[in-house]
Amino acid sequence: MDFHFTPEQEQLRQEIRQFLKENLPPDFRPVRPTDQDNWEFQLQFNKKLAARKWIAPAWPPEYGGLGWSHIQQMIFAEELAYAGAPDGGRVFNVGMIGPTLIVHGTEEQKREHLPRITNAEVVWCQGYSEPGAGSDLASLQTRAVRDGDDYIVNGQKIWTTGAHHADWMFMLVRTDPDAPKHRGITFLLVDMKTPGITVRPIVNMAGYHEFNEVFFEDVRVPVKNRVGEENRGWYVAMTLLDFERSNVASIAGNQRTLETLAQHLRERKPGGPYRDVLRHKLADLWIANETGRMLSYRIAWMQDHGQVPNYEASVIKVFATELGQKIMNFGVNLLGLYGQLEPDSKYALYGGAIEKGHLVAVAPTIYSGTSEIQRNIIAQRGLGLPRD
Numbered sequence: 001m002d003f004h005f006t007p008e009q010e011q012l013r014q015e016i017r018q019f020l021k022e023n024l025p026p027d028f029r030p031v032r033p034t035d036q037d038n039w040e041f042q043l044q045f046n047k048k049l050a051a052r053k054w055i056a057p058a059w060p061p062e063y064g065g066l067g068w069s070h071i072q073q074m075i076f077a078e079e080l081a082y083a084g085a086p087d088g089g090r091v092f093n094v095g096m097i098g099p100t101l102i103v104h105g106t107e108e109q110k111r112e113h114l115p116r117i118t119n120a121e122v123v124w125c126q127g128y129s130e131p132g133a134g135s136d137l138a139s140l141q142t143r144a145v146r147d148g149d150d151y152i153v154n155g156q157k158i159w160t161t162g163a164h165h166a167d168w169m170f171m172l173v174r175t176d177p178d179a180p181k182h183r184g185i186t187f188l189l190v191d192m193k194t195p196g197i198t199v200r201p202i203v204n205m206a207g208y209h210e211f212n213e214v215f216f217e218d219v220r221v222p223v224k225n226r227v228g229e230e231n232r233g234w235y236v237a238m239t240l241l242d243f244e245r246s247n248v249a250s251i252a253g254n255q256r257t258l259e260t261l262a263q264h265l266r267e268r269k270p271g272g273p274y275r276d277v278l279r280h281k282l283a284d285l286w287i288a289n290e291t292g293r294m295l296s297y298r299i300a301w302m303q304d305h306g307q308v309p310n311y312e313a314s315v316i317k318v319f320a321t322e323l324g325q326k327i328m329n330f331g332v333n334l335l336g337l338y339g340q341l342e343p344d345s346k347y348a349l350y351g352g353a354i355e356k357g358h359l360v361a362v363a364p365t366i367y368s369g370t371s372e373i374q375r376n377i378i379a380q381r382g383l384g385l386p387r388d
């Protein structure tokens with residue numbers, strides 16, 4: 001493994017930094033990865049990325065990308081995450097459905113959907129989880145019944161991030177209730193404007209409206225919107241999850257928070273018996289984050305060498321997201337009573353970002369597969385332990 005970036009890669013990093021400097025307002029505060037506020041600003045930012053073909057730069061040119069390597073893509077993701085740049089749905093568009101359509105979609109589906117993604121004209125959401133199907137996703141019950149050239153969909157999804165902004169949803173439905181549970185599932189693309197779809201907000205514990213419940217009542221979905229074969233949607237769904245878990249951005253976000261906390265310690269110079277405890281704790285978290293950086297670089301390096309990260313993606317996911325919680329926990333303690341103030345308090349430090357960060361740091365250890373599920377994957381596929 002080569003730990004150095006090439007001069008061209010370093011130059012690309014500078015170019016991305018310059019772009020971010022020019023296109024994010026000077027008083028810009030980093031946004032959360034799943035932020036749904038200031039939506040118009042988020043969409044406009046994506047339009048600016050699209051103008052440079054930077055929505056999905058790692059996609060092949062025929063699909064609107066620049067054919068970047070995984071290392072280039074990782075540098076890009078790292079810089080955007082460090083800046084806290086808005087996502088505006090890219091996580092679903094580019095991180096999930098786009099690459100899945102490239103692998104499993106028909107030519108017609110690729111022609112219809114990929115250019116709209118790379119031109120930042122569309123936003124997707126993910127309809128996987130249901131009230132009775134999260135970690136055990138294959139238990140999902142939303143039903144689709146064939147009726148001529150359509151499927152008729154009835155059921156409910158939950159925790160659907162951004163459904164209230166989305167134009168389209170990729171979703172899993174049960175098409176054969178009698179088959180073994182992994183075999184009776186189909187993957188559909190659904191226009192969110194179709195009659196019979198109701199989106200209801202769920203407000204999270206940090207007070208943000210990011211995810212939703214989505215109800216389907218006799219929703220007609222054309223058969224041509226099916227990806228892959230009927231009842232074989234599980235394989236399409238798993239391809240998508242592999243793309244979803246290779247996300248390496250959280251280390252850069254952690255670094256930004258650690259820099260804020262280091263600055264705080266430098267300026268306040270706390271004395272007394274806690275001085276060394278605080279310094280040492282910060283140093284430990286910094287070391288851990290640098291370790292995480294190496295783990296995430298390894299994923300990109302493997303991908304550039306034609307290897308498919310599997311349990312390695314679970315290692316970085318569980319490591320980086322749990323570390324994110326520890327960093328925020330240290331942060332609220334370091335700031336003392338100020339660390340509990342909401343962003344709208346005039347006494348809040350760093351715009352209340354540490355307090356909010358502490359609350360929202362729980363979510364990444366749950367979505368894209370909980371920490372327990374990641375550990376199961378590491379135990380089985382990484383360490384060869386038996387399933388039961």
Ligand SMILES: Cc1cc2nc3c(=O)[nH]c(=O)nc-3n(C[C@H](O)[C@H](O)[C@H](O)COP(=O)(O)OP(=O)(O)OC[C@H]3O[C@@H](n4cnc5c(N)ncnc54)[C@H](O)[C@@H]3O)c2cc1C
Binds near residue numbers: 125130366370372
């Ligand atoms: C912020 C956020 C955004 C989300 N966005 C979306 C979205 O856009 N679309 C979507 O479809 N879903 C989304 N989800 C849902 C997410 O995928 C599920 O919450 C997740 O898969 C866990 O499922 P669950 O909530 O039903 O918990 P459960 O699966 O019921 O798990 C409950 C607890 O049991 C543990 N557990 C379960 N099974 C095992 C096992 N085999 N071994 C050990 N422990 C186990 C879990 O780790 C967890 O601690 C989102 C979730 C969050 C928090």
